[in-house]
Amino acid sequence: MPITSQRAAFLALVLAQMHSPYRWGAKGLKPTGSPRLFDCSGLVTWCLHEVGGPDWRATHNTDRLWDVCTPVESEAQLLPGDLVLYGRAGHTTLHGRPVTREDPNHVMVYVGAGVVVGASGGGSTTLTLADAQAAGARVKTHPRIAYRSDVLGFRRLPFTS
Template identity: 75%
Template structure:
């Protein structure tokens, strides 16, 4: 599979999950065989990436792995559909005053073009049931602006085959 088709399939798969419920720590599981898949933000990215022949990062499926292993994209103008937008802290102090010595991503979305990002959002560590997800509108959904959160940390390109 060439990089262009792998990227296109990845993006298509991400978009096909639109509306799937958010669950903290979920990476594409389907508790009910006839029900929807469940995702958290990095679980969506790592599950879709693996489905199209990318690396299997589902066991760790965290934003740190995506930040560390994916190639940096320096400028927002250079983003391509299928690239990742990561959010979090970079070099600031934590709430308790400890310094952050490296980038600390805590959320990831997939860039789809025209400034739009899609991903599993609206949940958090307390979103563990379908009822929790429904209460907080936590699901795979789009946002019209990359800066829907003010803490954009940076951009990464998944390791699509060359």
């Protein structure tokens, strides 16, 4: 599959957000005098919309990205701009109850050569710029896909051009 112009623009825009602070639930918000703020799925949905993709900012989180994007069977088939999702596989327990489906809770964008980039290092307690700075939570790279041990799988966004 060739690298499309929309895919290339998406990846360039993701990379242009390097070091933007993480904020839980943020989808590209830009407070006056501040940089844009993102959580992991917010970075993906904001960048996709900015390059002419669907506006999923209000409706898509890691679960929805997992459900609606096309599966990529293996790491060997990843293209720059594909998604790497992390979380729990089915048939485990969460709060004492069985989880019978995959439960993604984090997403990164594949850059190539095993490198991923995304908004990471934060969580539900990262609500202010001070929280993000204290946690080192921002858009950043990791030198390998398995920087977390809970790689769940891979997905491809619906690029059209």
